[in-house]
Structures are given as structure tokens and as C-alpha cells.
Amino acid sequence: MIVSEICDRLGIRYPVFQGGMAWIADADLAAAVSNAGGLGIIASGNAPVEVVLGQIRRVRTLTDQPFGVNIMLMSPFAPAIAAMVAEEKVPVLTTGAGNPAPYMKTWQEAGITVIPVVPSSGIAKLVERCGAAAVIAEGGESGGHVGDLTTMALVPQVRDAVSIPVLAAGGIGDGRGMAAAFMLGACGVQMGTRFLVAKECNVHPTYKAKILAAKDIDTMATGRRLGHPVRSLKTDFTRMFAQKESDHTVTNEALEALGGGALRLAAVEGDEHDGCFMAGQVAGLVHAEQTVAEIIDEVVGQAEALLSGASRWVA
């Protein structure tokens, strides 16, 4: 067993969070992760409040273990979802793509454990002051919306900046990444790409097949010009997007419109031409569709073996 303060705090068996992947991380995936001893997380993405509420009600029928909801703060529905999750008293919230400060008081009064995803030590300090229970320091090698700092550089700097527990996300696809995260000062990890190919994940089979076929160099970040880059597999869509991004005759508004709906096309329709298949740089490390329990056992088992055997490197 891995010893971690985040397990004690949340009442979970393994310090492994499943990333809140929009259009992908639904109640089925979250329940499977929570039932396997990790922390399953329902993504709210840009979904309306009723959809997220439906997923919360569903996950409660599938597991009696703690689970989380990820609030994408740039969503137009974020304020409504923020209020709903407080009423629902979900056990854990993670937040991304924005500043959760305006909602922290409401959530704390509802007894919710809030764990923001942070891209820098400055933001980590800010959310600590607002009452965050922990932070997830996410490096830009992750899939979806990404920051500039990488996990290797970010985690120790966040660890030095705050007193609350730090989890690491981005670049973690197996037990090597998990063990490395502990060395960097994290007490747990969040994985997205690895769970995306889980048997319990309802994402379109084409999406899984593309992740399983990917090599290390097969992702790219697009949308830097818009100020919120997104990492996804290199496809016709991303190449077209990158080309438009470097074309000065294409306005930012047109570029934003171009991106809208592309993740849904990938996740729901498996549209290889117009879909945006978000994925992290560890896609090249993911070689098999497995059950969530197999993934967690394998990753945690490898990390345990590395950590318990690490003294062999010291004579």
C-alpha cells in the first residue's frame, strides 16, 4: 500500500485521481475508479447543470465510495453548477481553467473538499489562501487545456510554495511517473489519458484506438494564440487548426468557432476528420485497453515496487 495523506483526508485507498475529461469522464468511469480505490471524477466541461446533476445522481447509484466533480470555470454554466454541487454536497471538487475563489466560501460551507488544478506556484498560493484542501499541479504535457510549466519543473516549485498537499498531473502514464511524482514532492497523482482507454470508459472506440496507436511525438498543443492552448493528438483537424492559427487573416473569433464542438465529435462520434482527440504526451506509453482496476493495480504496483526498491541506487 502507498502511504499518502490525501488517502487519509479523502477516505480513499489509492492516491490516484482520474482526470475530469470533458465529454469523457462520466458517472460510469468515475464510479469504476472510485470502486477500484481511486478518486473517480465526473467532468462538467461545458455541460448544462441538469446533465451534470444527472451524472452525480447516477454515480451515487454505482458507488458508495467518495467521488469528485470537476468544474471547468470557463464554462458559461460554471456559476449554476457551482451552486448545484454545493446543494448536492458532492464529496470532492476539482476546478480547472480559471480562478475558483468566488465559489470557495459556498463550497466550504457545504463541507466540500476543494482541490483546484493549478498551473503555477502563484495560483497554488492563491487557492491555498482561499481554503483549498490540496492542489493538483498539472504540467503542460497533459491532455486538454494546458499550462506552460511542465510537471517536473512545476511540482517541486508548488510544493515549496504551499503547505497543503500537492498532487501531480501531466506526464503520468504508469508507475514510473507515479513514483517520480512522489520524489518531486507530490502525495498523489491524477491520470487522464491512461483512464481514457479503460474498458469502463464510454468514449468512442475510435478515440481509444487512436490513443493506443499513438507514439510519443503524436500530440501537439494548439490555440496558444487564443490564450488557452489545448493538447490533442495530431490529426487532420489539429493540422488545419494550427494552419489557421498561424494565418493572420483568420480572426480569433473564427478560430474559437473552429474549435467548438470538435471534442464532442471525437469523444461521441469518433469523427477522425473533424474531431479533436485530446490526449497527453503519455499517449505513447498507453498500450492496452484494461479495466480500471487493472490500470490502478498495475500503476500503483509498479510505483510501490520502485519506491520500496529505490535504495538499491544508493551504495
Place this chain on the structure above:
Amino acid sequence: MIVSEICDRLGIRYPVFQGGMAWIADADLAAAVSNAGGLGIIASGNAPVEVVLGQIRRVRTLTDQPFGVNIMLMSPFAPAIAAMVAEEKVPVLTTGAGNPAPYMKTWQEAGITVIPVVPSSGIAKLVERCGAAAVIAEGGESGGHVGDLTTMALVPQVRDAVSIPVLAAGGIGDGRGMAAAFMLGACGVQMGTRFLVAKECNVHPTYKAKILAAKDIDTMATGRRLGHPVRSLKTDFTRMFAQKESDHTVTNEALEALGGGALRLAAVEGDEHDGCFMAGQVAGLVHAEQTVAEIIDEVVGQAEALLSGASRWVA
């Protein structure tokens, strides 16, 4: 003591390489690192062959330990330097910014240990086939010329792709990064930014002061449009460069010309306005000017403590 096959192979005490920083990594710094038990490396950058030869002769007067030379393969002087280092039979060569294959035979015949810096598992496989003794898998969080993949994602994927030893570079500023690198599958590390502020480093004092003052978010990569992005501290120069880079009326030729000489201005003149202060994302982890021996002792000591105590995370 850290156990590492790269130490046995090269006859060095610690598996710590000093990065081949152009205009910065001279014979004085390289000798100090080699004398302290690491592998000091003279950067050739864009320097002409006589300058590099002078540094090689000088380092041999300052240390009897193994040292290396870094060949920047994009340099117009690369072919001449490649021939010269073979004649000089330097112990170790690292290569960057290109494919070393055309020179491998010459270097191997001279008995040189060649360790290319690689940005992907494909390039790692390629240089292994050409006879590389090891590879340095360098993540894009490093300073100077950077690739896309980050250390956390890159190192395990390179490790899986090749049979030769793998060192990690990028994002390593202290013993936490070094210990993490071992977990990811590396048997050693290369550090640049941390050695840049060493007392024995002859870089301009303003450069050191800027590194010491930097926070985690204070670097950025520019030059993506030119196909060879460079990470440096955010300054007037980099902001100007980024602005021109997104200005379609500025040609690539003009952009290249803009960058020329900027590193020299930073490293030699300490020019805060027109200089390009290359640095990695760990600049925010570097807090003191220390001797090379103090740096190595501190980093290796911290890594040893983490590795020997890692079993405490497993119950």
C-alpha cells in the same frame, strides 16, 4: 553514493552532467564540474574551431578527470569541430540540435564516447543504431533550444525504446528532480540552469542575478515559427521577439536576424535590454550562487536521501 552504470562507463564519481550552454559552459566551468566528480562539458555553440580547441586545451590543464564537449550540430562550424574533437580524442561528446549520424563513425574510430541529446524516442533509436553509448533525453522545460516533449513524458518512452543508458535533462534543479529521473528510468541527469549560477561559472553577474530572481513562470519559449524554439527568461527582448513572431509582416529571415547575437549580449555583456537570457523552468528553484562542489553535493545528497528513504511511502 549513487549507483549508476554511466559512472562506471565514463569513470566519473556522480552521474551528473553539466549542460553544454553556448557562450557559458567554458573550460573553467567544465573543469570545476569534472573535478567535483560530475562530467563537465565545454559548449561549442556557434564558436569557430580554434576557440573550441583553445577551451579543450585549457580544460586539460585544469583537470585530469573525464570531460565532454557539446557539438551544436546546426553550427556552421560543426563539420570542422567534429573533425577536430576526433583528432583531440576528447573523452565524451554530447550533441544537440541535429542528427549526429554523419560523424559517428569518425568519432567511434577515435574512441570517443558519444552521448546525443534526444527529443523523442524515434531519434533515440536512430542514434542507438549509429553507435551512441547513451542518450540524454531532454524535455522542453530546459533552457536554450527545446523540443516538444517534457522530461516526465519523454524519459520513460525513451527508456522503453532503447537498450543503452538514458540520462534525463530538463526540469532538474535539485535532488528531487534527480531522484524523480531515476524513477522514470534514467541512470543520471544533466543540469544547465543550476550550474549557470555556480561561482566557477564565468557568465555575466547580471545573468546570474536574473536566474536567482526568477519565479517558476518567468521563462518562455520563442521561435516556434522558425522551427527551433528557444526557452529564456521573459525580458524586454523576448517580449519584443514574441511580438515580431506573431507579426506576419516580419519575415522568418528578419526574425532569425533578430535573434542572432542576443545570447552573447546576455552571457558576456549582461545586456538586460537586448540580451537573451536562456534558462530552464527550474530557474525558480535556484536560489543561491554556490560552488560547483556545493551544488553537486547538495543535489546528489538530496537525491540519495530521497531514494534511500523512498520505502517509507510503502506500508
